[in-house]
Amino acid sequence: MTKIDKKISDDINLISKIMEKNNLSELEITDGKYSYKLKKNYDENSQFISHKKSETKDNKQIKIEKTENSLKSPLVGTAYLSPEPSSKQFIEVGQNVKIGQVLLIIEAMKTMNEIVADRNGVVKKIFIKNEAPVEFGEPLVLIE
Numbered sequence: 001m002t003k004i005d006k007k008i009s010d011d012i013n014l015i016s017k018i019m020e021k022n023n024l025s026e027l028e029i030t031d032g033k034y035s036y037k038l039k040k041n042y043d044e045n046s047q048f049i050s051h052k053k054s055e056t057k058d059n060k061q062i063k064i065e066k067t068e069n070s071l072k073s074p075l076v077g078t079a080y081l082s083p084e085p086s087s088k089q090f091i092e093v094g095q096n097v098k099i100g101q102v103l104l105i106i107e108a109m110k111t112m113n114e115i116v117a118d119r120n121g122v123v124k125k126i127f128i129k130n131e132a133p134v135e136f137g138e139p140l141v142l143i144e
Contacts, residue, residue: 011036026135039138070127070139071118077108079140081130089130091141095123103141106134119143 026039121143
């Protein structure tokens with residue numbers, strides 16, 4: 001875990017209360033010096049919190065996860081990591097992928113939408129779990 005100073009901690013607590021009061025699942029705020037993005041973690045019913053200084057590319061997070069270069073969800077739905085429940089996953093961490101390769105499926109309105117790689121590279125992280133709900137813009141897979 002990254003240690004954060006009192007001002008940032010107080011800001012995060014205030015933003016968390018605003019989210020709770022307004023029943024928000026995600027909120028992003030920039031105050032010129034800092035950017036804050038809070039997002040509820042649906043698996044543990046807690047919040048994913050990150051902050052970074054605007055003038056640097058340094059990303060410090062309470063949960064260290066690199067998401068700025070990740071493939072993000074183009075729609076809201078349920079994510080599936082394999083074509084069928086008993087099938088092998090489309091991808092694994094460490095696997096090489098090519099542009100256009102199917103990475104996962106998102107079911108939305110009873111339609112299965114294939115999510116494909118937008119670049120060639122190696123799968124560094126899979127941010128979602130099988131059969132998990134995903135939101136628009138949520139990080140799905142990190143390919144480097």
